[in-house]
Amino acid sequence: MARGINKLSAKAVLAAKEPGLYGDGGNLYLQVTDVDGSGPTKSWVLRYMVAGRARKMGLGSINDFSLAEARERARQARQQLADGVDPIEARLAARDTARKETAENITFKAAADKFLAVHEASWRNDKHRAQWRSTLEAYAFPSLGTRPVKAIDAALINAALAPVWSKTPETGSRVRQRIERVLQWIKEGMPLPTIGKAKRVRHHPALPWQEIPAFMQELRERHGISARALEFAILTAARTGETIGATWSEIDLQAKMWVIPALRMKAGKEHRVPLSDRAVQILQELPREKGSAFVFPGAKAKAPLSNMALLEMVRGMRPGATTHGFRSTFKDWASEATSHPEIVSEAALAHTIKDAVERAYRRGELIEKRARLMQDWAGHCTRSPAATGSVTPLRAAAA
Known part of the structure; x- marks a missing residue:
């Protein structure tokens, strides 16, 4: 803190005309500005350092706070600093709390x-x-x-x-x-919808969600480990690598949960996947290959299914489609055909959430809500295909 306090007087405050900072001591300053030449504007500011960063905290206009009042406000801020609290951050937090309480008081x-x-x-x-x-x-x-x-x-x-x-x-x-x-x-503070969300950049060709029941019925009629792996990937909205690399140690059939370790996740964080009834049924009916830890073993001993196996099956059933595109199909279905919050479908896809408020909400991983979402998705995937006279063209999509 600067040495010496109470350097200014009420008379000096009134007399100050030249733009600049006039120190009172204790890091309190009178700030005089003249933006457009219409005359000086005076206000109080507190200057201080936090973690090597200079900060300037406004303490109000001289029209609202006298010199004595400004000194008291500066003293309170210095006390917060002595306690290790940044007064600017504390004020912002208090405003956020007040805003949230006001919002939550509405009907x-x-x-x-x-x-x-x-x-x-x-x-x-x-x-x-x-x-x-x-x-x-x-x-x-x-x-x-x-x-x-x-x-x-x-x-x-x-x-x-x-x-x-x-x-x-x-x-x-x-x-x-x-x-x-x-x-x-x-x-969450009544955030605005994400700009351009309806015009997401699309890269991976995907089936429209309306066509999924017919596709899944056809897939269920196919035999073999690749067919079951593809169906499981679609039901869990998982990436190809996550699916073919799944091991039995990651699966808890009783809890209906698949826990993918951080090392196998794109974002480097453990991902928990609630399993629908159909996903559990697939796992229960799979043969266990002796000596292999993989849920979907490949042709080579103790090796997982090839990452091309699923893509080749998709292309054989729907030329031009991709395995990853089913994640986009899932996202479109959740957004357009359900009332599940976007954050729940984003968590199900293990997408990185940048917004701090959403990250805080997601700390509990939304397991119960995600479990309902995945069961609803399985219900859509296993329902009887709707009779339609035409096929909607493939469209590029990304998740």
Whole structure:
């Protein structure tokens, strides 16, 4: 800290006209600026160093804070510094907390209206937009609409959805996902939709998600380890390398969980994959090759399936498609045909999440929500193919 304090006087503060910094001591300065020549503007600032970095903290205008008040505010900031707290970061954190509390005090109906106003324009499907609003109006607003967001918990959601759940569980599940998505959006600070998300860069040819039931039915009719490995990869939305390198030690059939170690993951982090009923069935029916640790053994002894085996099977069934493209198909299905939050499908794909808020939300890995997502995906993959008169052309996609 600078030596000597209380160097300025009230008279000196009023007399200061030339742009610059006038030190009062204790790292407190009067800052005089004249941006457009219309006359000096005066404010208080605190200058200090943190971890070798110079910082300047605004303490308000002289019109709002007197010299004595500015000294007191500077003293409080210096105390924080003495305790190892950066006062600028502490102030930002306090503002964030206050903003979050204010947001969570709004009613659920107001929150849902805000969510829809921000997101509806980015949804390409008119039916999807209409269903979002109508299902919330029918099943959520009557009991949750006037409640503050911060007061809504799982018990209240379950009570609100109990009537529809007993009659049409699928509708109840979708409404619950929509309620949870609105609540999470508020907790995250009401972020804007990702710009250009609907125009993702596409590299890997992928089947439209509407064609997956027919493709999977055809795949299930094929025999051999390659067919089962491809089906397993699609059901788990896993990369080819993750699938063919899977070992039995990574699989917990009782817990319905596949834990891929960090060394085998693109992002270098352990990835836990909830297994759907169909994925578990595939594993249970696979033959165990003596002396091999691999779930999908290859032709060579104690070696996994070739990484070309899956691609060759895909190309034989749908010329031009790729194995990796099914991850894009999964992502498109989750975004366009379900109400599962984007962060859940991103976690299922083991994509690196850059946003700090989303990373914090993801610390629990969203296992329960991902388990529901993967079971829904398996349900789509195993349902009876819809009768269509034409085949939608392949389109390039990336995940």
